[in-house]
Amino acid sequence: MVKCMEKAAVIGVGQTRFGELINKGYRELLLEAFNEAKNDVPKGFDADEVQSIFIGNLGCGGSQLGNLSSLAAESLGLIGVPATRVENACASSGYAFMLGAMAVSHGEYDCVLVCGVEKMRDVSGEKGRYWLGISGDTEWERLAGMTFPGNYALIASRHMYEYGTTREQLALVSVKNHKNGASNPKAQFQRSITLEAVLNSMMVAYPLTIFDCCPTSDGASAAIICRADLAKRYTDTPVYVVGYGAGSDTLAVHTRKDPTTLSASVKAANKAFTMANLEAKDIDVAEVHDCFTIAEICAYEDIGFCKKGEGGKFVMEGHTQIGGKIPINPSGGLKSKGHPIGATGTGQIYEIVKQLRGDTEKRNRQVSNAEVGLTQNVGGSGASAVVSILRR
Numbered sequence: 001m002v003k004c005m006e007k008a009a010v011i012g013v014g015q016t017r018f019g020e021l022i023n024k025g026y027r028e029l030l031l032e033a034f035n036e037a038k039n040d041v042p043k044g045f046d047a048d049e050v051q052s053i054f055i056g057n058l059g060c061g062g063s064q065l066g067n068l069s070s071l072a073a074e075s076l077g078l079i080g081v082p083a084t085r086v087e088n089a090c091a092s093s094g095y096a097f098m099l100g101a102m103a104v105s106h107g108e109y110d111c112v113l114v115c116g117v118e119k120m121r122d123v124s125g126e127k128g129r130y131w132l133g134i135s136g137d138t139e140w141e142r143l144a145g146m147t148f149p150g151n152y153a154l155i156a157s158r159h160m161y162e163y164g165t166t167r168e169q170l171a172l173v174s175v176k177n178h179k180n181g182a183s184n185p186k187a188q189f190q191r192s193i194t195l196e197a198v199l200n201s202m203m204v205a206y207p208l209t210i211f212d213c214c215p216t217s218d219g220a221s222a223a224i225i226c227r228a229d230l231a232k233r234y235t236d237t238p239v240y241v242v243g244y245g246a247g248s249d250t251l252a253v254h255t256r257k258d259p260t261t262l263s264a265s266v267k268a269a270n271k272a273f274t275m276a277n278l279e280a281k282d283i284d285v286a287e288v289h290d291c292f293t294i295a296e297i298c299a300y301e302d303i304g305f306c307k308k309g310e311g312g313k314f315v316m317e318g319h320t321q322i323g324g325k326i327p328i329n330p331s332g333g334l335k336s337k338g339h340p341i342g343a344t345g346t347g348q349i350y351e352i353v354k355q356l357r358g359d360t361e362k363r364n365r366q367v368s369n370a371e372v373g374l375t376q377n378v379g380g381s382g383a384s385a386v387v388s389i390l391r392r
Contacts, residue, residue, distance in 0.1 A: 006228045007227070008101045008104040009225065009227070009240045010390065011225070011231055012038060012039075013223045014222045015033055015221040016220050019188035019219070026072075029343075030075050030115060037222040037223065041235060047077055050111060052100075052103060054097070054113070055115050056087075056093025056116035056117075056345055057092055057117055057342035058089060058092055060342075067085075089341070089383070090378060092342045092345065093344065094344070094346075095345070095379075096115070097223060097345055098244045098246060100113075102244070104226065113225075114222065114224075114346055115223070117343050118217070118218065118219065136151060140252045141251075148292075149205040149292065151253050155298065157206070162309065163310075164309075170208070171211070172316055173212075174211050176329075177329050184331055184365065190336075214292065214334040219340035221349070237357050242372075242391045244272050244387065245267065246384070247264035247265065249382055260298065261298070264382055264384055265299065265387070269303045269304065272387040276391075283326060283373065284326075284371055285327050285372075286327070286328050287328075287348035287351050287374075289378035291378070293335070295378065299378075300328070303376060303387070322366075330367055345386070352390055356373050370392070374390075
């Protein structure tokens with residue numbers, strides 16, 4: 001793989017609030033995120049400087065569109081600009097970001113827009129579960145009655161059996177992320193919760209309670225990427241894309257050799273670290289895919305923040321809190337910030353760029369002196385994953 005160190009830079013980011021946004025459709029959400037990204041560029045940015053659009057979207061909910069890419073170009077006043085829709089389940093806009101950075105790094109474009117959008121709150125709970133289920137193995141899981149909480153419950157149960165991980169350790173992930181999300185004005189749930197509340201909440205699929213599961217959400221997010229050598233034209237504080245990597249695995253959890261390891265994440269992280277010439281110990285802050293609390297614990301291990309089997313202990317010892325060894329999900333993560341599937345990956349980029357520039361909205365969730373950040377975006381129950389590394 002061609003190394004792309006400091007060939008691409010993020011110069012502006014934008015994001016709507018995540019949550020139940022009944023009165024906003026795809027057009028309004030995309031335009032809001034794009035306008036914020038444009039206004040986030042300190043020295044000014046004109047829409048006609050965008051040479052290509054990469055948009056992440058699953059097509060969940062009641063407004064499935066067969067040509068969302070063209071709708072995006074139209075909605076943003078960019079008719080005529082080539083636009084590509086990327087669908088990789090929950091990792092859709094994480095992959096879109098990688099493709100956008102790749103296109104700029106390899107000289108195809110000087111400047112691109114990467115964005116993601118999803119409407120999930122406009123259908124019933126039953127239909128929402130259906131659309132989530134299509135990201136797994138339809139033949140062997142969904143049609144047999146398996147759900148995503150069920151899949152991750154299997155992963156959690158096996159992790160508990162193999163490594164002694166406890167329900168309390170899982171719950172601490174939720175407590176930490178809600179604490180962070182309480183200070184995030186973009187988050188769907190801006191409130192703290194207690195350990196007891198998580199443990200005593202309604203059981204969804206043992207050992208996962210409802211507070212171990214992320215919500216479904218509406219929202220959009222965007223990032224403007226340009227050539228690194230042009231970045232200072234737009235901002236004195238560009239954030240460089242120094243590494244990216246992706247991987248895949250089987251759709252069904254039961255066919256994996258070790259269900260407690262998301263091997264797609266391992267592959268993606270290894271590729272990103274190799275490209276960036278960095279290691280896990282060099283990361284100052286990370287946004288990882290905590291669709292369920294066990295997913296965050298697996299991410300610690302798969303990325304290399306701790307040894308295999310020690311993820312539960314890692315969160316229990318406070319290493320992933322703001323001020324800890326490696327702050328994880330200062331945004332509140334999917335658990336508190338929300339999970340509008342197509343917008344989640346670029347939503348992670350939004351947070352890391354803000355953290356590396358030191359300009360999060362509230363100082364109590366700002367990671368001090370962060371220079372290198374990482375995002376990990378997972379599709380389905382681990383069938384696809386993408387990791388990006390950014391540097392101040």
